[in-house]
Amino acid sequence: MHIKLGLIGFGNVLRAFAELLQFKAPIIERDYDIQFSVVGISTHSHGTAIDPNGLDLRAALTIEALGELHHGEPLFDTFDFIEKCPADVMLEATWLDPKTGQPATDYVGASLEMGKHVVTANKGPVAFAHSELTRLARERNLGFFYESTVMDGVPIHSMRREGLLAVDVLKIRGVLNSTTNYILTRLQQGISMEEAIRDAQNIGVAETDPSNDIDGWDASIKIAILANTFMDADLRPIDVERTGIRNVTMEQAQAAHRVGKGLKLLCEAYREGSEVKARVQPMPLDSSDPLSLLEGTNTGFVVVTDILNRIVVMGGDSGPDTTAYGMLVDAINIARGRRSW
Ligand SMILES: NC(=O)c1ccc[n+]([C@@H]2O[C@H](COP(=O)([O-])OP(=O)(O)OC[C@H]3O[C@@H](n4cnc5c(N)ncnc54)[C@H](OP(=O)(O)O)[C@@H]3O)[C@@H](O)[C@H]2O)c1
Secondary structure (H helix, E strand, O other), X not given: XXXXXXXXXXXXXXXXXXXXXXXXHHHHHHHHOOEEEEEEEEOOOOOEEEOOXXXXXXXXXXXXXXXXXXXXXXXXXXXXXXHHOOOOEEEEOOOOOOOOOOOHHHHHXXXXXXXXXXXXXXXXXXXXXXXXXXXXXXXXXXXXXXXXXXXXXXXXXXXXXXXXXXXXXXXXXXXXXXXXXXXXXXXXXXXXXXXXXXXXXXXXXXXXXXXXHHOOHHHHHHHHHHHHHHOOOOOOHHHOEEOOOOOOOHHHHHHHHHOOOEEEEEEEEEEEXXXXXXXXEEEEEOOOOHHHHOOOOOEEEEEEEOOOOOEEEEEOOOOHHHHHHHHHHHXXXXXXXXXXX
């Protein structure tokens, strides 16, 4: 079976995807009888290319201006690309505006409207429009997959989709933001907040402006995603009660450590009557709590259901490669006829 892919964005993640696709092509064909080809790539400032016969990925990874590989009429913008790209599946990994979820949410919506399956690694569409986009995908019998949005390639959404059927998810507790977990670990080791942030920037886990992590926005987006996908909630990041780690001190982290606790930026989604609520706040966790074992850049969460009492998921070593892997698995599942709803 031949499946044509269109890439919206060609930064760290989708470049890693292009490499992984070439590396894994023989095993995907052998085990699943699927041949993928990339028929279009769109970027913000590095050009856009469509080739219905399949783009040369080696060339796409090496040239500066993708337009050199384009075959066909000129393209005006990303929506024009989405319309004209002859792909079965669009893979979206563009920039995220954490306050609005755009422009990715509109790119995903437009792709589904045009009858194309979607895989996204972008948290925006799932945190801001999960129910609308899922409804759209269901109406058109399309796949809308987002495995890499939380914990990168760790298969958490497929666990919910395929393995946690007919259960009530009662509660989720997690340490979901690796930057703040790294910073809190460094505070506990006797490093000041300023130094810990600089360290996190030096090893590439914190951005130049770290406020999105420090103020708990990224954690709020991720717990909103888990509440929406695991607990059928319809939360936006703004609905999450949020306290970041900006005011946490080295003394507080060390005091918790001295009494055997680990200070974590705890994300929780829970049921209160018929409502699902979520909050993010720094919290000292007992050593008996599996989340207290998550040090440095490791992340994880605990799901409590009415049947399986406690499922613990932990991961680490995340980055563009593992994110690309989650997107590849989503694309294979779409090709195998799986649907996300
Ligand atoms: N990096 C990770 O490990 C990781 C992990 C999980 C999730 N994610 C998510 O994956 C997404 C991509 O991450 P990344 O690290 O690959 O980002 P990146 O390196 O900044 O790449 C973003 C890509 O999107 C393109 N782009 C930006 N705005 C666009 C627009 N309006 N229309 C079309 N293309 C646009 C950029 O074009 P130019 O090339 O012209 O700049 C670039 O190719 C983000 O939403 C991120 O949160 C990333």
